[in-house]
Structure formats: structure tokens, C-alpha cells
Amino acid sequence: MLREGVQGVTRSLEATNREERIQELQRSGGEIRFLSRLLGAPPDAALLADAHAVGLVEDGWEARVEQYRVEYTRLFSCPGPNFIPVNQSVYTDILKMEPSAPDPSGCGMAFPGGELRGYLGGTSCPALVRWYTEAAFTAYDGARQMPDHISLELDFAAHLCLAEAHALVIEAQDEAAAYRDLLFKFRQNFLELWLASFSQCVASNSVSSLYRRVGARLLELPTSLDRYNPG
Amino acid sequence: MQPDDKKNTLSRKVFLKYAGMGAAAAALPPLVPGLARKALASIKTGQNYEKAQRIFSCCNQCGGQTGIECLVEGGRVVSIRPNNHNPNGFSNISTDFFANIEKEGAVMCPKGNAGLMTLYDPDRLQKPLRRTNPEKGIGIDPKWKEITWDEAYTEIANRLKKLRADSDAHKLLWFSEDHSFTHVQADFMKLFGSPNYSNHSNLCDTARKASFKMVMGDERPLMDAIQSKYILLFGWNPLSATKWAFLPRLMTRARENGAKLVVVDPNFSYTANKADEWVPIRPSTDGALALAMAHVIIRDKLYDETFIKEWTAGFDQFAAYVQDKTPQWAETITTVPAKTIEKIAHDFATTKPSLADVWSGPGQHCNAVQGGRAIACLNALTGSYDRPGTMVSPEKKGNKHIEWSADDTAAATLRMDRFDGLKSYPFGHKSGVYCESFARLAEGKGPYKPKMGIVVFQNLLMSVPGTKTVEAALKSLEFLVVNDTCLSETAQLADIVVPGTTYLERYDLNGHWVTWPVLGLRQPVVAPLFGQPTEYEFVAELGRRLGLKDKDGVEIFKMGHVSHQPIEDKKAWYEEWLSKELLEGEPKISLDELKALPGATWMSKTGTTYEKYAKPVSEEKVKAAITEGNVLFSKKKDGTKDKQIGILKDGKAVTGFQTPSGKVELFNAKLAEKKDADGVPVDPLPVYKPRQWAPDGQFPLYLINWKQASHTHSRSQNNAWLVEIGPNNPLLMNAATAAKMGLKDGDAVWVESKYGKMKSTLKVTAGIHPEVVGSQHGFGHWALGKIANGRGSFDGGLRPTKADPISGQALHKECCVKVSKA
């Protein structure tokens, strides 16, 4: 009876932990996906209403929808003085160039070959495509981004959180553990190689308080994920 | 509930909405049992790319279209190399190509090498943008707002629909690059109902085209340098201004084969540097030098008598005209010593084979056409046309532009005059007259007021002379759309900007500028990086949204041109479009068959042929021809006169030259019947007239500009490696001039004309004519990208927006300035 009672308590404790974990994964997954949407395109009224609900924008936002859309563009989609690159390759990858022939066409100019940083389309792109494919992740509707765009990487992180939650709901423990592991490795190999640099720029941008707050939230993301996803 | 709890609850609610997008667990991702474990195991094994793919294509870092071979790994281009199957990277002469390609291998220029940095440029535009600030101008923030492709298409299509509905279709102006997807853009304009499709050529070499066309009937004869023994170049720098990548090789081999190279240029270019002789000349006086050379050649009877007698017209009139054009006469105009003129005239006429060629140096002043014509006449005197080692007429046969007829709605506005007044330029080029367009727009002149502009891969503000005029012109349009890969200076004035593709992401067919028919395929090496439509897909989508049809009701932007079935997928649709052009053109193969050819390059078996003018016309054709005087024309289906196919010479029908007389024309009395755009009759002789804008006390120096191998016009200055080899564009000044003015190397200077000023850094050299200052064109961006922005100086604002009145060529070199210490 006692044994049963202890087992019962353990089960119910496990159940509580599992329940909590599911809830937290759903919350985290939802929040990351929300951040992904905020960084994926200029906000519409619905997204701004949600941003208001979570305290990212002030009252009276309804009159400033256009302004937020311009701010987004200035920061994330329009190369210019305030532009913050949104692709991982620009932060982490190396563009390798072969040396040219000594004088490639006889015009007295040649390249020694070498490596450059700060370019689009680096090796992280095909690697990410592979991760996305393996984990059956499809980009959200309307996302016409390169695979290393911040919004897609965040959306993928959200996908992994939510998939783990789902696995826990149906009590597929091994599968849940595998998703947890995938997320840990994804953070290690991709997202967190550049999230801090990117978020720092966003948090300190001189254009928009909304995105400064988004940047600040992104800066906290690894810590909050660690709490539930220690790896 | 405490406020914080309330906020947390609210946040949680919001986040859960995103987790399940509103329906909690129901929307959790479907779980495939074992998927995560399999994924984990798989990614642990590391990346395992399929073998690198080799894809043959063509470069478009400039208009040269050199064949390339791209290595693609994991969907990324990792290397761009020359394509040994495509002669455009080796030689313009077939025998040279076939004999030596294996030994030497093809080449490409530094810009081709640096193509990866164009594809992966972090400053590329990724999304369509809509301007929210109605105020426009240089330095005014457009306050861009990212929009979706659908929003962009909808707004552009609605604007276009309104133009059509108001019978204002002709008020749409379209400007594009001249080597890419021109057919689909021209067809769009035709079916839309606007006669105003223009492209880049008139910013480049339409004066040269007119000069040669007037003399020998071919717009673009090519120099057969490798077989030549004497190469005389006027204002051309083929070793560095690599229009085609084969040029430096040909020049080098020609020199190795013993050819003499003489370069006439105010600037000691890289080609001049490698020449036997550099002849510094006062800008825009090349025609006078050529006339004096002709004087010497005729005076000393050094001309090819047989060629003159058999194949030219107007020799006597020409000889009479140059009788007083002595070397001494020319010396005062050109500053070239009479002795030098005597010598190069003798060498040119007595060394066989020889050729004289001219490009943009003399070709961008208001007297360019007649000056170029005088140079072209030198070849006539020595019989240097279409023979080995001379100026050869290329056989340009490739894909066929399928003709579509406009429906009645479009035809009504299509027949309106072109806005740029092209028809008032007697040797105007079908690419239009950019300068006239922008001058008219800015001044509110012209036959009507255009309302809308579409600009595809053209940075008009930096490439058309007269920045303020171009700015005013673009501002005068009610709506401007720009399709480009970066936010160029021109894009900053647009209402909507849509991201374009680079040459590594799209198709094109390139009839190459070699002397025998060769066609190279440009094909997508990778998919467009941001999922954006290619330019032809952009055009097709607009065509579809507007429901454009030809006069038989065919929706040409939707209908498969081979399958004759509607095709939704626009890439597949364009593949059929290209197939049709190939099947109906010279190659007679499909796109897939072209892809399968070595190097994705089709080549005619004929090879380079010479003296085509002496080839007999078949009896069959003669029988069916219409004869006017001694000139033969083919017949159209309706029995009227079509193309010139030959002449009757000594009772035999031969091909002749494509001039009115069928011969090389040193004089053409009929030209006087034509008036130029200023209303002045065209002179029947290649007369020398000084250009309109000469130095004076206030603006005492000529300002010229040029191209070098490091950059393409104004579009490559954001490329890190090209900037490494060509970091900026100092102003070159002759050492003697600088000393007189108290200026020294490295001084910051102001360069000022009556139209504007620029700041530059002085480079003092012996390698420029003492009356001239100049710099490489294309620098001084105030937009485009981080690397380009603020680098070097921009000279476009120092010139007026003017075109040569005969050909419509933009006058990039007609400018006088003063220079002072900044």
C-alpha cells in the first residue's frame, strides 16, 4: 500500500513535471515563434496587438502601424546605414576564393585568392537545409528567406520545442529526448554562434524601441532555454 | 491578480497562440515516430554533399558574356572558372580557337573571377520595398517599407492597367540593360502598347555603330587582331577595358606574332602601355588625325587601288576633301606632330594586313560619328575590311526573336512617336536616346508627358550624364519602378523597388561577339537566393496580370511556346520561350539540347569566313529578287521590298556591303537629305568639325573618363576584391600642367565645370595629355552598398544631359573643367 502510495506519488510527481515541461515547452516554443514572426516581416496590426499584449509596444500602437513597418524595413530589409544583417552566414561563415590564374586574361590584374567574411550564402545555408529536411521542418507560409535568416532559425528552434512537447504529450519519451538533443545541438552549431551579436545590434539600435525590446528578449533567450533545456 | 501576473498570463496566452496558432495541441507539429532519432543520427554523421556539380554558363559581370564553368556544392557556387568550350573566353577567330584552345585554355577577366562576391553580396536587396515618403530626391530618405511580392505586383499592375484604360500606354517608359532578357521586355512593351522601350547601348557605342554602318554597312565589325600586322587603335583600351575577355589575349598574341600596336589616346592606358607607340591626342580630334592620314595615304598613292576601284564608292570626292587636310593642318588641331602623322599613315598603309579601330574615347563627343567615320575610311583605303587581319564583319546568327503583333488596343498607342525623338537621329539606334528622354522629361518637353517608368538593372543617375537633369526627370514621373540587385542611387528615387537576380540565378541566350555564329547559354547555377522571381518572370507575371495578348488572342506570357499549352510555372514557361527561339533560330535545337552541348555552347560549323562581300548570290535568290539600280532586295510575302541581299557587279550578283550602294562608301551624296537631331543636314563626307564645348579661360581643361579591368561601369564598386585591385579613381593630371598650377600628387582638388563640381584626389603623371584631366568612371556612389558608398569621385554631375545629334550616343566625354586645390 505504502509502496503503491510512493509509486503513485512518484508517478504523479513525474506527471506534474511532465505536465509542467510540456507547458513550458509550449510557452517557449510559442514565444520563439512569436519572435520569429516579429523578425520575419514587417509587423501587421495583429502581430502588433500581440506585441502590445506582451509589453513590447506602448499604448496607441494602432496609429503607428505604418511607422513600425518602416522601422522594420530600415533595420532588417533595406541595406543602408541602420541595417542589421539577418543572415547567419554574414556573421559566421567564410567565403573562400580560389586564386586566379597569374594574369587571368592578360589585363595585368590578378587575385591571390583568399577568404572573406560578411557574405551571404555561406556553408551554414546548405547545412541548415539539411537539418530542416531531416527534422521535417517546413518554413512558415510566406517566408521567402534564405535558410540562415534569423526568423527561420528561430522558427526551427520553436519547431523543435513544440515537437518535444508533442512527443511528451503522447508519452514518446525517446522521441522527446531526441528533439531535446536536436535543439541543444542546433543552438550550439547554429543559432547561438551568432544570436548574441545579432541581438546586441538589435537591442542597441537607434531606430525602434519595439525592436530594442525584441533584441533584449533575444539576448535572454539562451538562458531561458537552458532552464528547461539543459542539454 | 497582480499586474505582473496579469501580464504573464496575457503573454502566455499570446505565446500559446503562436505555439498552436490558436488551437493548442491540435496544431502541434505532426509527429512521425522515430523521425527525431533518425535526424539526430543522420546529422551526427556530418555533412555529406553530393559530388560537386559542374554547370556551364556565361558571365554577366559586364556585357562581355564570357563562357564560365561553375562548381556548385551543396547548393552553393564555390568556384567560377573559364569555359574551354566557349570561344568568347579565347578568340574571335575560329581557326585560332580550334587550333589553340586545348594548349592555352580559355580565360576570364578579374571581374569574372570576383562573381561570387556579386552573388553573395550582403548588400543585396532581398524584398520588394515601397516608398512611404512622397518627397523624392538625392539625399531624401524614401522611408522604405517592405512589402510582399503580391502587394508589389498588384500596385504595379494597377498602375499599368490605368494607363491602358486611359489610352496612355505610350506614357510608360522602360529602360533596361542590353544583354539580358531584352526580347521579353521589348515584347511586353509592344503588347502593352508603348513604343518607349530603351536599353543601355546608346550609353556605350552607338556612335561607333553609326560610323561603321555609314562606311561599310555593318554596325559592329570586329578586329581580327591575331592575324593582323598593324593595329591602330583610337581611344580604345582592349587590354584593360575588357569588353570581351578574349581581347587581351588576342592583342598579346598579335604582338608576339610581330604585329605593331599603335594607340591614339589622350590617356596612357594599359593598352598604350603595351603598344609600340602611344600617340597622345587632344580629345575629340581623332577624326582630324584620320583625315590627315588619309591625305598622306592618297597623296603618296599608298592605298589599295584594286579594292578602291572594285569595292568603294565616292573615292574621288573623298580624295578631293582630304587634299588640304595635311598633317600640318591636323597638327594644330590634334597636337600630334605632323611627322608622327606621316609615319603612322605610311606604316598603316604599307604594313599588311592592318586595321584601324575606334571605340568610346573618340566615340562620346558630339562630333563622334563623323570622326569615327573618318577612321573607318582608313580601312577602306587599305582594303582592310573582311579580310584576315582586318576589320571583319561577324556572322551574327543565333536565336530568333519571335515577332508578335500588338492587338488593336496596344496598336493604337504603339504607333505614337517615341518620347525620346529617336526618329530625328538619322543613325539612331533601336536602343533609343537616353539623354533626350531625360532632358525632355526634366524640361517638360517632348510629344507628351510620360507618367510611369520601369527600370531594370540600370543605374541611370550614375550612368547618364547630367545627374541633376536625370534626377529631375525621374522625379517628374508619377510612378517609378526599379528592379535591381542592390539599392542603387536610381532605386532610391523609385516608388517601388523589387529585388532582381544576378547572372548566376537566371537564363539568357548570348549570341557571342566573335566572327562566326556562336551562342552560349546562361543558366541558373543556383536558384534565386531570396526566392525572388527572375526578371523575365517579373515581366511575365505583369503580362499575365494585365492579360496581355497578341493580335490573335495569344497570351504570350502564359502560353507555352513549344507545347502551346498554358504553363503556370513561369520558369518552365520561359524555358519554352528560349527553346522556341533556339528552334526557330540558327541552332535549330531545344534548350535541353543546348544544355547538353559541351560547355552549353552552340557553334556553327562554318567558322570564320572572309570576303563575304564578294560571295555570289544564288541564282534562285536573284530570280526572286527586286532590283533597284544595281542593288538586289529580297521580297516580303506581300511582294514588297525586304532586305538588301546583294549587288550586280560586272554583270554578276554578289553579296556586296550593306550600304545603299552595296560598296564601302567614302562619300554618300544622299546623306545630305537627312537632317540630324539639331536640324543640320548630315555631311556626305566624313568631315572634321570641332566639338561644341571647347576649353576656355574659365574652364581650361578637357575632362575625360574611361573603363579599366577592375570595374564595370558603376555597378561593381561594392565588390571587395574588385575594390582591392581598383580601390578608387584619382584624377590624373599631366606633371607639367600640375607644376604650372602649383598642384602636386595626392592633393585634394575640386574639379568644376559649368554644371557642377566634384572633389577628387590628384594623381600626377606623365601619362596623360597636358590639356586633359581624367579618371576611371563608376566611383563616387552615395548608395549601392557599404563598400561602394563614398569611395572615389563621381563625375556625372559635371556634364549636361546631351546626345550626339546623329546617333543619339550619350556624350560622356564632352566636358571642360577647372581644377583647384580643395
Ligand code: SF4
Ligand atoms: S570580360 Fe570579364 S566581366 Fe566581362 S563577361 Fe568576360 S569575364 Fe565577365
